[in-house]
Amino acid sequence: MSATDRPSPQVPPEDGRGWQREYWRKNLQLMIALLAVWFVVSFLAGIVFVEQLNTVVINGFPLGFWFAQQGSIYVFVVLIFVYALRMDRLDDEYGVSERDDEGSRL
Amino acid sequence: MSEIQLWTTVFVVLSFGTYFFIAWRSRVSDTEGFYVAGHGVPAVANGAALAADWMSAASFISMAGLIAFLGYDGAYYLMGWTGGYVLLALLLAPYLRKFGKYTVPDFMGDRYSQTTRAFAAFAAIFVSFTYVAGQMRGVGIVFSRFLESSIEVGVVVGITVVLFYAVLGGMKGITWVQVAQYTVLIFAYLIPAVAIAQRLSGIPVPQIGFGQIMQELDQLQQQLGFSLYSDPFTSTSQLDVFLVTLSLMVGTAGLPHVIVRFYTARSVRAARYTAGWALLFIALLYTTAPAIAVFAKTNLIQDVANQPIDELPGWVDNWDDAGLITINDLNGDGIIQPNEAFDADGEIDVDRDIMVLANPEIAGLPAPIVGLVAAGGLAAAMSTAAGLLIVIASSVAHDVYYKMMRPNATERQQLRVSRLTMAGAVVISGFFGIFPPGYVAQTVAFAFGFAAASFFPAIVLGIFWKRCNAAGAIAGLVTGLSITAFYIIAVVYGGMTPWATISPSGFGAVGMLVNLAVTVGVSLATKPPPEHMQELIESIRYPAAVRRTTEAGRQ
Numbered sequence: 001m002s003a004t005d006r007p008s009p010q011v012p013p014e015d016g017r018g019w020q021r022e023y024w025r026k027n028l029q030l031m032i033a034l035l036a037v038w039f040v041v042s043f044l045a046g047i048v049f050v051e052q053l054n055t056v057v058i059n060g061f062p063l064g065f066w067f068a069q070q071g072s073i074y075v076f077v078v079l080i081f082v083y084a085l086r087m088d089r090l091d092d093e094y095g096v097s098e099r100d101d102e103g104s105r106l
Numbered sequence: 107m108s109e110i111q112l113w114t115t116v117f118v119v120l121s122f123g124t125y126f127f128i129a130w131r132s133r134v135s136d137t138e139g140f141y142v143a144g145h146g147v148p149a150v151a152n153g154a155a156l157a158a159d160w161m162s163a164a165s166f167i168s169m170a171g172l173i174a175f176l177g178y179d180g181a182y183y184l185m186g187w188t189g190g191y192v193l194l195a196l197l198l199a200p201y202l203r204k205f206g207k208y209t210v211p212d213f214m215g216d217r218y219s220q221t222t223r224a225f226a227a228f229a230a231i232f233v234s235f236t237y238v239a240g241q242m243r244g245v246g247i248v249f250s251r252f253l254e255s256s257i258e259v260g261v262v263v264g265i266t267v268v269l270f271y272a273v274l275g276g277m278k279g280i281t282w283v284q285v286a287q288y289t290v291l292i293f294a295y296l297i298p299a300v301a302i303a304q305r306l307s308g309i310p311v312p313q314i315g316f317g318q319i320m321q322e323l324d325q326l327q328q329q330l331g332f333s334l335y336s337d338p339f340t341s342t343s344q345l346d347v348f349l350v351t352l353s354l355m356v357g358t359a360g361l362p363h364v365i366v367r368f369y370t371a372r373s374v375r376a377a378r379y380t381a382g383w384a385l386l387f388i389a390l391l392y393t394t395a396p397a398i399a400v401f402a403k404t405n406l407i408q409d410v411a412n413q414p415i416d417e418l419p420g421w422v423d424n425w426d427d428a429g430l431i432t433i434n435d436l437n438g439d440g441i442i443q444p445n446e447a448f449d450a451d452g453e454i455d456v457d458r459d460i461m462v463l464a465n466p467e468i469a470g471l472p473a474p475i476v477g478l479v480a481a482g483g484l485a486a487a488m489s490t491a492a493g494l495l496i497v498i499a500s501s502v503a504h505d506v507y508y509k510m511m512r513p514n515a516t517e518r519q520q521l522r523v524s525r526l527t528m529a530g531a532v533v534i535s536g537f538f539g540i541f542p543p544g545y546v547a548q549t550v551a552f553a554f555g556f557a558a559a560s561f562f563p564a565i566v567l568g569i570f571w572k573r574c575n576a577a578g579a580i581a582g583l584v585t586g587l588s589i590t591a592f593y594i595i596a597v598v599y600g601g602m603t604p605w606a607t608i609s610p611s612g613f614g615a616v617g618m619l620v621n622l623a624v625t626v627g628v629s630l631a632t633k634p635p636p637e638h639m640q641e642l643i644e645s646i647r648y649p650a651a652v653r654r655t656t657e658a659g660r661q
Contacts, residue, residue: 008231026629032195035192043351045350046185047351048344054338059314060318060319061314061320065181068192070396072189073185073389073392076389077382077386079195081382083378084193087375091650094653096649098373098375099650106375106376
């Protein structure tokens with residue numbers, strides 16, 4: 001979803017605030033996608049559909065119970081790191097990453 | 107002195123000595139260092155500090171025990187107290203770090219108005235005091251059980267230690283001490299859990315091994331005529347589990363002592379990673395807790411249910427002496443018939459807190475491990491207390507004294523006021539630890555509901571919706587808080603029948619939705635915020651102050 005609608009990677013858009021709107025839109029897209037996963041593993045798998053999922057038992061764990069007391073927590077951790085890594089890329093792409101005087105990341 | 111007391115003393119003295127040493131090395135003399143550790147803590151260390159900040163005596167001592175008696179329904183603690191970090195990382199942390207001041211009221215004041223600042227400062231102080239009293243109590247309980255001193259002595263020793271390192275080092279000292287405290291508490295939690303998992307299930311990973319033990323536990327509970335441990339919604343309704351989970355998540359993301367941790371990060375990027383590391387460190391304990399709950403419940407049922415009172419194992423007597431287990435042979439047959447909740451309506455009443463503290467004894471682990479658990483409980487309680495104290499001190503000294511009363515106060519004056527505030531807050535919370543108000547348990551529900559229904563919508567809308575104005579934010583805060591406070595007070599103290607089975611701790615989610623709706627409605631009906639406000643919001647959305655066009659593009 002990244003580069004198709006941008007003119008060229010070598011020439012960053014300089015038209016006033018156009019790049020800002022684009023950066024912000026991509027940030028929001030990523031955020032909404034990750035929050036959707038957050039909602040599915042905890043509220044849907046762990047609570048709303050827990051009884052249906054519990055009919056599947058893996059290694060002693062009814063699946064719905066496992067999502068509620070284990071799985072959702074693992075997914076939460078992964079979601080935050082995915083967000084941080086993707087935002088590093090986005091910041092670089094738009095030249096808004098924070099750098100010290102030598103140009104290395106803060 | 108028993109072997110357990112000896113080892114407890116060794117671990118407590120060693121860990122306290124480490125904390126003193128670290129605090130002395132990181133003492134500070136400027137307000138930036140005192141409030142936010144100079145905005146200079148690396149992400150991994152900041153994450154560990156936040157994890158220690160977050161995991162209180164309640165997480166360490168009480169949570170597994172509560173889950174053991176809730177079964178599946180205990181999931182609302184597990185998901186609720188971890189899922190909030192996703193909200194923090196994606197919705198709040200990077201933007202508050204870019205904003206880059208000292209406190210949560212700072213953001214509310216700059217984004218909205220001075221009135222909102224005052225309101226937020228009051229809310230931050232109130233929520234933090236509610237919490238800190240519970241931590242001091244936890245310190246007292248650990249001292250009294252493991253060192254057989256009185257709770258009063260425990261509390262006094264605890265507050266003296268916290269006072270020393272918090273006043274000396276401010277946020278910088280607290281941060282590095284919290285990193286050490288996280289290390290102590292996670293080892294203290296995991297070592298006994300791994301040993302018990304190995305013994306019961308043959309698998310040294312509690313997260314994996316408790317599945318098969320839970321099947322045994324389901325059978326045991328069925329034989330006693332109880333509902334299955336893994337069955338959902340046995341203690342409350344599905345709607346209530348949903349709302350309590352949501353309230354705890356949103357409340358977590360609105361707690362001032364958690365949010366302030368993102369100001370201590372080195373950069374916007376570090377703030378994002380801080381959330382990730384913090385949740386990883388927290389998840390180590392939070393995925394182990396449900397395993398401990400199953401192991402402890404299984405051991406408990408096997409050891410006491412339908413057993414003759416004369417033949418109970420030794421650990422039951424120890425905790426009976428401490429007043430945390432009460433046996434009452436109601437039908438006089440000399441055999442214990444527990445009720446499902448293991449409370450005073452049955453023949454054995456088990457305090458939830460002993461499930462973690464007694465676990466090593468129940469499983470017959472050696473004395474050094476028991477001592478380590480005691481040191482871990484103290485680390486959990488003291489690290490959280492210190493984090494809360496800095497919020498109280500910065501709210502009073504920075505937001506009220508400097509920003510509202512004396513805008514031209516010098517650095518020295520501000521520091522003096524914050525140190526004095528902190529000392530005063532420590533003494534007051536110590537007092538509450540010794541003479542706890544009867545409603546500590548309920549006030550926790552209050553604190554989360556308060557944070558969910560007040561700070562969270564105002565901060566999120568303040569970042570993501572430029573049209574949101576002060577009138578809307580204040581109207582939302584007041585209605586969200588009033589309806590939440592009304593509901594909690596009416597149900598807990600007034601005996602009101604809950605609406606649609608919603609428990610008081612689940613109502614924060616409703617309050618938050620009301621707050622959101624009112625904020626949006628009132629903002630749209632009144633004038634948009636001024637131009638410079640739009641600039642402020644625009645500026646916090648992009649990490650770097652200056653765009654580096656030469657380095658843009660993907661090499």
